[in-house]
Amino acid sequence: xxxxxxxxxxxxxxxxxxxxxxxxxxAEAAHLAGLFLGLSIGQISILWVWVAVVLLLAxxxxxxxxxxxxxxxxxxxALPLVFMGLVLIQMIYLFCMQQVVTPGDITLExxxxxxQADGIHKVNPLTGSAYVNPIxxxxxxLSLNTLYAVLCKLTGLAPEVLVYHxxxxxVLGGSYFAYYxxxxxxxxxxxxxxxxxxxxxxxxxWFMDGAVYLDGYLAMQAGYLGxxxxxxxxxxxxxxxxxxxxxxQCVLCVLAEACICQTLFGLGQCFLLMLLVVILQxxxxxxxxxxxxxxxKEVMS
Amino acid sequence: MSGLTDAIFVVSxxxxxxxxxxxxxxxxxxxxxxxxxxxxFLKVVLASVLLVMFPLTGMILSIYQPAxxxxxxxxxxxxxxxxAAYAGVCFLWDMVPEVEMSGKGKVAGLCLAVCGVLFxxxxxxxxxxxxxxxxxxxSAYGQVAESLxxxxxxxxxxxxxxxVRSHNSEVQLVYGMDMWDAQAAxxxxxxxxxxxAVAYEWMQELHEFTYQLEITxxxxxxxxxxxxxxxxxxxxxxxxxxxxxIVLPTITYQRIAELIPAEYEAWxxxxxxxxxxxx
Numbered sequence: 001x002x003x004x005x006x007x008x009x010x011x012x013x014x015x016x017x018x019x020x021x022x023x024x025x026x027a028e029a030a031h032l033a034g035l036f037l038g039l040s041i042g043q044i045s046i047l048w049v050w051v052a053v054v055l056l057l058a059x060x061x062x063x064x065x066x067x068x069x070x071x072x073x074x075x076x077x078a079l080p081l082v083f084m085g086l087v088l089i090q091m092i093y094l095f096c097m098q099q100v101v102t103p104g105d106i107t108l109e110x111x112x113x114x115x116q117a118d119g120i121h122k123v124n125p126l127t128g129s130a131y132v133n134p135i136x137x138x139x140x141x142l143s144l145n146t147l148y149a150v151l152c153k154l155t156g157l158a159p160e161v162l163v164y165h166x167x168x169x170x171v172l173g174g175s176y177f178a179y180y181x182x183x184x185x186x187x188x189x190x191x192x193x194x195x196x197x198x199x200x201x202x203x204x205x206w207f208m209d210g211a212v213y214l215d216g217y218l219a220m221q222a223g224y225l226g227x228x229x230x231x232x233x234x235x236x237x238x239x240x241x242x243x244x245x246x247x248x249q250c251v252l253c254v255l256a257e258a259c260i261c262q263t264l265f266g267l268g269q270c271f272l273l274m275l276l277v278v279i280l281q282x283x284x285x286x287x288x289x290x291x292x293x294x295x296x297k298e299v300m301s
Numbered sequence: 302m303s304g305l306t307d308a309i310f311v312v313s314x315x316x317x318x319x320x321x322x323x324x325x326x327x328x329x330x331x332x333x334x335x336x337x338x339x340x341x342f343l344k345v346v347l348a349s350v351l352l353v354m355f356p357l358t359g360m361i362l363s364i365y366q367p368a369x370x371x372x373x374x375x376x377x378x379x380x381x382x383x384x385a386a387y388a389g390v391c392f393l394w395d396m397v398p399e400v401e402m403s404g405k406g407k408v409a410g411l412c413l414a415v416c417g418v419l420f421x422x423x424x425x426x427x428x429x430x431x432x433x434x435x436x437x438x439x440s441a442y443g444q445v446a447e448s449l450x451x452x453x454x455x456x457x458x459x460x461x462x463x464x465v466r467s468h469n470s471e472v473q474l475v476y477g478m479d480m481w482d483a484q485a486a487x488x489x490x491x492x493x494x495x496x497x498a499v500a501y502e503w504m505q506e507l508h509e510f511t512y513q514l515e516i517t518x519x520x521x522x523x524x525x526x527x528x529x530x531x532x533x534x535x536x537x538x539x540x541x542x543x544x545x546x547i548v549l550p551t552i553t554y555q556r557i558a559e560l561i562p563a564e565y566e567a568w569x570x571x572x573x574x575x576x577x578x579x580x
């Protein structure tokens with residue numbers, strides 16, 4: 001057991017990001033139950049709370065037993081402070097600024113309609129009237145809107161406040177945890193370099209705002225979208241865990257993406273990235289030694 | 302063939318939107334060709350860049366990604382932000398080794414240089430935001446939304462309809478965002494009657510006319526024939542679809558009031574006139 005936990009090597013970033021993924025997983029379970037059994041939002045909320053509490057409790061216990069205690073080398077105190085300052089400014093911006101219109105975004109309409117109709121996909125969120133034609137299954141099984149509706153129901157927050165001003169804060173936080181872990185892979189225990197990396201990421205977020213598919217736009221204008229959670233948390237998380245060969249976390253990311261973004265039969269960008277790393281690692285482990293041997297033989301002859 | 306062309310177009314569009322990709326290439330060239338010591342991370346970056354940029358694989362990636370998303374999302378595979386930040390760290394800590402020991406002025410100079418590069422290559426700091434005009438318009442939409450009675454089925458300018466629907470789910474619309482936003486239309490399979498599409502076009506033309514009225518102060522603009530002629534048929538079409546509330550900008554309503562059927566009663570809310578049949 002100790003060996004297993006040591007192998008898990010869980011840090012605080014893991015606790016947060018995997019916790020978010022588990023919340024999405026619980027939402028998917030509650031969403032599917034609500035969809036097929038015709039449950040009300042109140043019933044779905046209770047179901048979500050039960051599943052989420054069980055999953056999060058199990059994960060928290062696992063983290064507490066197997067948490068990593070080692071820390072990196074010390075660095076100049078100004079670097080973490082600058083980083084924290086930048087994140088704080090971004091969070092204030094996200095909380096206070098008015099939402100810009102993202103093309104094709106129907107999240108707020110959908111969440112409000114779920115609450116109004118007290119059920120999932122009962123009426124068309126775009127018009128408020130009954131659907132004329134059935135909606136696509138690919139879209140129907142996505143659970144993010146249900147999660148937001150459940151959170152609105154549980155907290156009593158208005159959908160606009162929760163979706164536009166609260167969720168992006170958690171997503172941004174998750175994103176920085178993912179980049180913090182990535183910095184650990186890139187710069188090992190050199191805290192100075194790690195915080196410089198994070199400061200630059202925080203600066204870049206402001207400058208990559210030119211199109212809806214750029215990370216800056218996803219972070220600062222549309223943090224509540226499935227594609228934003230994928231781009232800001234799941235993809236960096238998949239990359240860092242694939243590089244560290246923690247495949248179970250990569251699989252979690254692939255599953256989470258299937259719950260929040262439309263994919264090709266559950267296979268999305270996270271799967272593609274994981275596959276890419278696997279192929280590269282296989283090439284490096286199997287093909288490179290063969291190539292080197294052949295080159296040596298040629299040189300010898 | 303068009304798939305290949307699209308794949309090439311996606312690359313060129315991405316380069317226009319995100320000039321930070323240049324840093325990605327710079328660090329790849331530096332690590333692979335000059336230092337010859339690329340990490341596993343940079344190998345993944347190189348492989349993903351080649352996958353997205355090579356037209357054939359780019360086309361396959363476009364097909365792999367569901368059509369509901371913008372084509373630019375295929376670039377999500379490339380961790381551009383991570384590479385750009387990695388390049389910055391390499392520059393500050395490795396390429397300028399004295400940075401740790403140097404004076405405050407030098408550090409500040411380097412930071413300014415990094416900010417300068419960001420300004421030049423990024424989005425020039427143009428963070429997207431809601432303008433004052435948009436905020437005013439939203440305030441007016443909010444007042445309209447509050448004044449609508451129960452069981453309203455609304456027809457009006459599309460921006461107003463979209464805003465009201467997202468902020469007041471009790472209000473129904475005669476047609477939704479899927480009428481004008483192709484991405485939103487991908488979520489449902491509903492289609493609208495052709496008369497409603499004509500009514501939508503009429504309302505957008507009216508919106509254009511409103512804009513002309515707002516910017517023209519000296520000359521009295523004549524009402525375009527298409528607006529005058531199409532009014533009755535558009536009103537009939539939306540009424541047939543169940544609409545019981547029509548919202549028009551007051552500035553335009555004042556010009557076309559005599560054309561509006563007599564059975565509609567009108568009252569003003571913010572910059573809009575609400576019309577209800579037999580109220």
